[in-house]
Amino acid sequence: MSGIAIMTSGGDAAGMNPAVMAAVNRAYQLGMNPYVIYDGLEGFIDGKIKKATHELTAEMAFRGGTLLRTSRSKRFYEKKYREEAYNRLRKLGIEQLIIAGGDGSFRALNDFFHDFEVPFAGIPATIDNDIAGTDYCLGVDSAQNVILSCIDAIRDTAMSHRRAFVIETMGRDCGYLAMTTAICSGAEICIAPELPYNLEDIGNRLHRRIRDGIGYIIAIAAEGTKKAGELTQWLKENSGMDTRLTVLGHIQRGGQPTMRDRLMGIRFGTNAVECLHRGDINRIMYYRDGEYGGCGLENVAGKKYQVNQHIFNLALALTH
Numbered sequence: 001m002s003g004i005a006i007m008t009s010g011g012d013a014a015g016m017n018p019a020v021m022a023a024v025n026r027a028y029q030l031g032m033n034p035y036v037i038y039d040g041l042e043g044f045i046d047g048k049i050k051k052a053t054h055e056l057t058a059e060m061a062f063r064g065g066t067l068l069r070t071s072r073s074k075r076f077y078e079k080k081y082r083e084e085a086y087n088r089l090r091k092l093g094i095e096q097l098i099i100a101g102g103d104g105s106f107r108a109l110n111d112f113f114h115d116f117e118v119p120f121a122g123i124p125a126t127i128d129n130d131i132a133g134t135d136y137c138l139g140v141d142s143a144q145n146v147i148l149s150c151i152d153a154i155r156d157t158a159m160s161h162r163r164a165f166v167i168e169t170m171g172r173d174c175g176y177l178a179m180t181t182a183i184c185s186g187a188e189i190c191i192a193p194e195l196p197y198n199l200e201d202i203g204n205r206l207h208r209r210i211r212d213g214i215g216y217i218i219a220i221a222a223e224g225t226k227k228a229g230e231l232t233q234w235l236k237e238n239s240g241m242d243t244r245l246t247v248l249g250h251i252q253r254g255g256q257p258t259m260r261d262r263l264m265g266i267r268f269g270t271n272a273v274e275c276l277h278r279g280d281i282n283r284i285m286y287y288r289d290g291e292y293g294g295c296g297l298e299n300v301a302g303k304k305y306q307v308n309q310h311i312f313n314l315a316l317a318l319t320h
């Protein structure tokens with residue numbers, strides 16, 4: 001029986017658990033021998049590898065985070081540690097790997113393939129939605145829903161006190177979370193790394209709206225801009241409103257996976273196993289233009305994710 005091991009790596013993302021569950025289930029159905037690796041690439045080096053059981057996956061459909069836990073490994077960049085990991089696999093007869101994470105994790109397993117010819121499949125999972133080649137990464141929908149409910153809650157207090165609020169969202173250098181949640185929460189302002197913005201124009205628009213009776217302001221700032229503090233100060237000085245900054249932080253990565261993340265996780269997990277089973281190796285799962293598939297790492301690594309033009313245009317209206 002062919003041994004296959006599944007792990008999660010990088011920042012945790014809701015949907016990772018359903019993906020692992022589906023991969024384990026599909027591997028059993030196809031007569032493979034599934035293992036799980038705990039603590040990501042760090043645990044891989046240290047041999048934290050166990051046989052996958054239905055007892056483990058039983059809770060995975062609805063749990064947030066990753067029950068396999070995760071890590072951001074520096075050691076895996078060094079060949080000597082990759083060799084330790086390889087020896088762990090050989091002892092257990094594991095011949096294939098699946099990793100759910102970001103493009104750094106895929107690159108790590110690609111290096112591993114070049115060293116030891118162990119085929120892999122990658123599942124895009126990061127709330128940042130910054131992986132080229134796929135429209136969707138696991139964790140995004142859950143994070144968006146957490147962010148929206150936080151913005152809705154802040155709106156209540158903003159309205160009650162007639163205040164301006166700047167809300168900083170995660171996303172690293174990608175503005176996808178900020179743009180989509182700004183649009184869907186009805187925010188007045190959105191700043192993101194991809195978007196040019198003009199404070200003077202924003203000021204003129206706000207003053208017109210304040211004259212029309214708008215009593216509070218919601219501004220969304222992507223962390224990648226590093227401008228949330230500055231925007232807060234500017235609003236304090238220019239909106240005539242008492243202003244506060246809320247940095248949402250890691251709350252955005254928490255909580256149960258939404259329906260969409262469960263289904264996407266299950267599809268990606270199933271597809272990853274099926275790819276490897278039919279010998280289509282080293283593929284990164286994607287969902288693009290409504291289709292699922294697997295592409296080579298060259299379509300993902302080192303490429304910049306482009307935010308969908310319609311989302312971009314809608315968010316652009318909140319920048320001037």
Ligand code: F6P
Pocket residue numbers: 011126127128170171172223253
């Ligand atoms: O990549 C996911 C992410 O949550 C980013 O949005 C954020 O910049 C980063 O991870 C935070 O990393 P850490 O959890 O290591 O503080």
